[in-house]
Amino acid sequence: MNENTQTLLRTIVHAMQDKKADRIVSLDLTALDGAVCDAFVICQAESTTQVAAITAGVEELTLREIGEKPYRIQGLDNALWVAMDYGNVMVHIFQSEMRDFYRLEELWADGELTRHEDQY
Template sequence: MTVENITKVIYDAIDDKLGKDIAILNIGAVSSLCDYFVIATASSQRQVKAIADNVEDELTKLGIEARGKEGYDSQVWVLLDYGDVMVHIFNEENRDFYNLEKLWKDAPYVDVDNLA
């Protein structure tokens, strides 16, 4: 399975749980940190957890486990590290505050339709 296929599965898992403002950044174009960031907003702490759980469940079905997880305790920003893809799920306030898209402004956006 390619990194693009994995990124598409992540996008779909977020979309299934009604994540908002899903952005895919090609971080690999500007950094060796990873290939993609997938960033999404949830409307509540409960939804942050539900989205993160769904991403994990869908990738586990494919035999892919997260290398690292952060933020499950606070449920305002959950980070799932899949090596080549990092998933950031924010509540609205923290998405605005951290503004990863601005921080990584040199990374091009990727249209989900161009994946897989």
């Protein structure tokens, strides 16, 4: 993973932590053939309000700190699962029940998983 992608990843994780996101993980997908991006960052929240707050926090901090903004944000209308496309990094912010249902970490289990609960 290149340095710009790592910086973006750290900034996203920091924004999630600032908004008290739970179970923050990243998946390094660079070694996988056919991966849609270099990394996923996944977290969860207990309410749609918190999902929206985490989304706003990620968008604000990445723009302010490193001048990056997402190409697209999907899912804010119901805030059960928000996907933010930063090109090389895809951000997934789930309400807890939705994360347990879709289990993205298991779908991309060949990627290198890093837990970010106490980092940064």
